[in-house]
Amino acid sequence: MAEKMTYKDAGVNIDAGNASVKLIKDSVRATYRPEVLGDLGGFGGLFALNAGKDGKYKEPVLVSGTDGVGTKLKIAFLLGKHDTVGQDAVAMCVNDILVQGAEPLFFLDYLAVGKLDPEQVADVVKGVANACKESGCALIGGETAEMAGFYPNGEYDIAGFCVGAVEKSKLITSERVKEGDVLLGLPSTGVHSNGFSLVRKIVFERQGMKGDEYMDELGTTIGEALLTPTRLYPKTCLPLIEKFDIHGMVHITGGGFYDNIPRALPEELAVEINDDAWEMPPIFALLQKWGNVDWPEMYRTFNMGIGMILIASADEAAKMKAHLEAEGETVYEIGKVVKGNHDVTIKGGVFHG
Incomplete structure (x- = not known):
């Protein structure tokens, strides 16, 4: 009879993923705006747009942007320094939507790793969270994917997605x-x-x-x-x-x-x-x-x-x-x-x- 195998044998450690979530919870919650509904762990992030008769926006236009950090990550790997690239991921998105007049409302990140190192993930996501907080933008969700055999151990890729809003009369074109x-x-x-x-x-x-x-x-x-x-x-x-x-x-x-x-x-x-x-x-x-x-x-x-x-x-x-x-x-x-x-x-x- 063939030896029993587990997901961990294939290089994916679910327990390490859960440990990563525990390490980043406080950083993520610190970014929440009053419009955020729910908490970590849902299948989607919830955000109630402050619009309408009594809201901040009368005619809101949603502006979205997505980007990554690119090959700058190779230098982070080389130096073993992972606490700054999260800000890069956020900045590339919030700065892009800003040029059309949009206030960044919420952000989601996608982090793909070869082998999940909870401390490394925490460093990256804390950088994301700190940048979101500085930008007035809530980090309402994300995904960490352990892709064994796809990325070398110790390496990863990170990208982000941001949604903002601007009053139609203030839209910059x-x-x-x-x-x-x-x-x-x-x-x-x-x-x-x-x-x-x-x-x-x-x-x-x-x-x-x-x-x-x-x-x-x-x-x-x-x-x-x-x-x-x-x-x-x-x-x-x-x-x-x-x-x-x-x-x-x-x-x-x-x-x-x-x-x-x-x-x-x-x-x-x-x-x-x-x-x-x-x-x-x-x-x-x-x-x-x-x-x-x-x-x-x-x-x-x-x-x-x-x-x-x-x-x-x-x-x-x-x-x-x-x-x-x-x-x-x-x-x-x-x-x-x-x-x-x-x-x-x-x-x-x-x-x-």
Whole structure:
């Protein structure tokens, strides 16, 4: 008679999954908003939208977004550091829906692992929960899948899904953008979560680094600098959407300046960027130097120090800039909207083209 087998023999440990849930419960509950119904353990997350005659939204438009962290995870595996990538997963989603004026309401994560390590899962999900809390967004559900033989032990992938809402009259679309509008740039925290296939090729293949090398220019190790999580912009930008007439917003993600800015423009308009307007973080200068990367390629791959762009009339932009600076925020006037063919021109001291 053949030897009896269990699911655990095939590499899936249900007990470890239950242990993971226990470790993350408090972090998840700390993100709940008043609209959340029920608790952990249901088949679906429940959220009562505050809409209607007496609610916050009179004509709510739901805005949704989904994304992952990408190959930045390879650096987390290399360094054994898993407490920051959860924020990356959240930020990539909430920042995307924010550009249409949406307040993030709730988030769900999907974490797939080769072999379930409850402590590792807890680190990742606590990062998700902390980012949700900072963004005012409830973590109402998720899935952890143990996929034995599919991912190497110690490795995983994480993605997320976010839903937000915006009052229809406040919805930000490209139709609002006008010639003469000004672009304000909000700083990034570093590379964020894009371009890491190139980053890894430059840093770990060409330079032969291991990730623990201290870099004077960065004030930390190269690995720690690269794992700096994507900035969360909702807390800064949501009050601006309520207070000012914003014509457009751009989250600088994959595709950099050249592919993302046109997404916020009507077909007959273009943008001129002055890259003298902000100080490029040193990580980008190092990557450009080590990889001998052409400047146009840098601006098409990375955020170059600007993670979010706000577009408004000159008068409104000046008021927004003054408001942000009074709140202690750093903000740069980085360009303007001109007539053109839906393109982006970058001029200044770093790159002319």
